[in-house]
Amino acid sequence: MVLINKAINEVTVKLVxxxxxxxxxxxxxxxxxxxxxxxxxxxxxxxxxxxxxxxxFDFMPMELGTVGGQKxxxxxxxxxxxxxxxxTRKLVLRGAxxxxxxxxxxxxxxxxxxxxxxxxxANLRINRLDPDKxxxxxxxxxxxxxxxxxxxxxxxxxxxxxxxxVEASAIQGLxxxxxxxxxxxxxxxxLKNNVNTMLEEAAPLAAPDMTAKSGATAGxxxxxxxxxxxxxxTFRTVTSTPNPFDAAAAAITEPEEDPFSNxxxxxxxxxxxxxxxxxxxxxxxxxxxxxxxETALDKARQNERSLAEKLARL
Numbered sequence: 001m002v003l004i005n006k007a008i009n010e011v012t013v014k015l016v017x018x019x020x021x022x023x024x025x026x027x028x029x030x031x032x033x034x035x036x037x038x039x040x041x042x043x044x045x046x047x048x049x050x051x052x053x054x055x056x057f058d059f060m061p062m063e064l065g066t067v068g069g070q071k072x073x074x075x076x077x078x079x080x081x082x083x084x085x086x087x088t089r090k091l092v093l094r095g096a097x098x099x100x101x102x103x104x105x106x107x108x109x110x111x112x113x114x115x116x117x118x119x120x121x122a123n124l125r126i127n128r129l130d131p132d133k134x135x136x137x138x139x140x141x142x143x144x145x146x147x148x149x150x151x152x153x154x155x156x157x158x159x160x161x162x163x164x165x166v167e168a169s170a171i172q173g174l175x176x177x178x179x180x181x182x183x184x185x186x187x188x189x190x191l192k193n194n195v196n197t198m199l200e201e202a203a204p205l206a207a208p209d210m211t212a213k214s215g216a217t218a219g220x221x222x223x224x225x226x227x228x229x230x231x232x233x234t235f236r237t238v239t240s241t242p243n244p245f246d247a248a249a250a251a252i253t254e255p256e257e258d259p260f261s262n263x264x265x266x267x268x269x270x271x272x273x274x275x276x277x278x279x280x281x282x283x284x285x286x287x288x289x290x291x292x293x294e295t296a297l298d299k300a301r302q303n304e305r306s307l308a309e310k311l312a313r314l
Contacts, residue, residue, distance in 0.1 A: 009069070009070050009071060010070055010071045010072075010073055011070045011071070011072050011073070011191070012058075012072075012073045012074075012075060013072065013073070013074055013075070013097040013098070013184075013187050013188075013191070014074075014075045014077065014095055014096050014097050014098070015074055015075065015076050015077070015096070015097065015098045015099070015100065015180075015183055015184065015187065016077045016078070016079060016092060016093055016096045016098070016099050016100070017029065017076070017077065017078045017079070017099075017100045017102055018079055018089070018093075018099050018100065018101050018102070018116065018120050019101055019102035019103060019104070019113075019116050019141075020103075020104060020109065020112035020113060020115070020116040021080075021112070022104070023102045023103065023104040023109075023112075023113075023116075023141055023142075024102050024104070024139075024141040024142060024168075024170040024171065025078040025079070025102050026055055026078050027170040027171055028078075028100070028102065028139070028141075028168075028170045028176055028179070028180075029044075029055045029057070029076055029078055030055075031170060031173045031176045032059075032076065032176060032177070032180060033057055035177075038059055040059055040060040041057055041058065041059035041060075042057050042058045042059070043057065044056070044057040045057065055076075055077070055078045056075070056076065056077050056078075057075075057076055058073055058074060058075045058076065059073070059074055059076070060072065060073050060074070061074060061184060072184075072188070074184060077092050077096075079092045079093070086119070086123075087295070089119070089123055090123050090126055090127065091288050093120075093123050093124060093127050093129070094127050095127075096124075096127070096129065096134065097134070097135060097187045097190070097191075097197070098134060098135035098136065098137070098183050098184070098186060098187040098190075099120065099124075099134060099135070099136045099137075099183075100136075100137050100138075100139055100179055100180075100183050101116075101117060101120060101136060101137070101138050101139065102139045102141050102170075103117075103138060103139065103140050103141065103154060103158060104141060104142055105140050105141060105142045105143055105145070105148040105149055105154065106142060106145060106147060106148055106149075107147050107148060107149045108147075110149075110157060113154075113157075113158060114157065114158070117158060125199060128198055128199045128200075129197055129198065129199065130197050130198065130199050133190070133195055133196070133197040134197045135183060135186035135187045135189070135190050136160075136163045136186075137163060137164045137165075137166065137179060137182045137183040137186065138158065138160045138163055138164065138165045138166070139165075139166050139167075139168050139170075139175065139179045140154050140165060140166070140167050140168065141168045141169065141170050141175075142168075142169060142170075142171075143167045143168060143169050143174075143175075144169040144171070144172060144174070151165065151167065164182045164186070166178050166179045166182060
């Protein structure tokens with residue numbers, strides 16, 4: 001949900017990176033955050049499990065200009081890939097204006113990719129967001145590995161439709177910024193065209209079921225173990241609609257064009273009353289995520305004790 005803060009003349013949009021476990025969501029955010037030209041950014045917050053992480057930070061893409069005379073701030077999130085953390089994924093998706101679906105290109109990841117995409121659409125609907133209207137970009141990651149599917153094969157089973165598709169190797173920083181730019185552009189197009197992404201006639205949003213479990217796939221399992229811890233070249237961009245980032249379709253051996261401006265960052269304006277209300281809302285959302293993670297941790301500890309007891313009896 002777009003937040004408009006008149007006090008500081010700023011529009012805030014939310015972009016969530018979604019996909020199966022270990023597909024490269026966290027690597028994408030780390031490459032973006034590590035960009036030396038990205039200076040107007042907030043602190044990265046990370047909650048780590050044994051096989052995946054939930055990250056958050058915000059930044060202002062100065063090169064994209066303004067919307068209606070207002071600066072744009074982008075909040076970037078990742079979600080845990082494992083099915084164990086479905087309640088957390090629901091919470092993180094709340095109010096999302098756009099989604100980057102990170103698919104693993106390895107040919108043994110069909111099931112995991114499809115399960116995660118199905119889960120994404122279901123969780124968008126639970127949050128009363130229309131999967132057909134929310135800005136979605138598909139990133140086919142891990143293109144540097146052997147035994148990968150072709151772009152055509154992946155598109156045949158993932159069916160991205162009119163959504164842009166970007167090839168990437170996030171670990172090498174390839175295709176990361178092209179993906180980000182495509183996603184932000186689609187969000188801003190929705191905003192400028194007044195696209196309503198809500199499912200108005202959906203049932204009232206219920207609290208997520210923190211006890212529900214789902215079956216794990218080969219690429220999604222992982223025992224939870226929490227800890228706290230605080231790009232260059234490109235692949236071509238393939239879309240089924242005209243691509244706004246022609247530069248991203250350069251040869252794979254050429255450096256990827258950096259989307260961030262060299263211009264000095266403007267000094268932030270002082271926060272007024274509306275800024276306080278926005279911060280309080282963001283704080284409450286953060287608390288909701290923390291509670292969900294704490295509940296998941298308690299559940300994991302219970303499972304650990306149960307498995308230990310069963311093992312002792314063998």
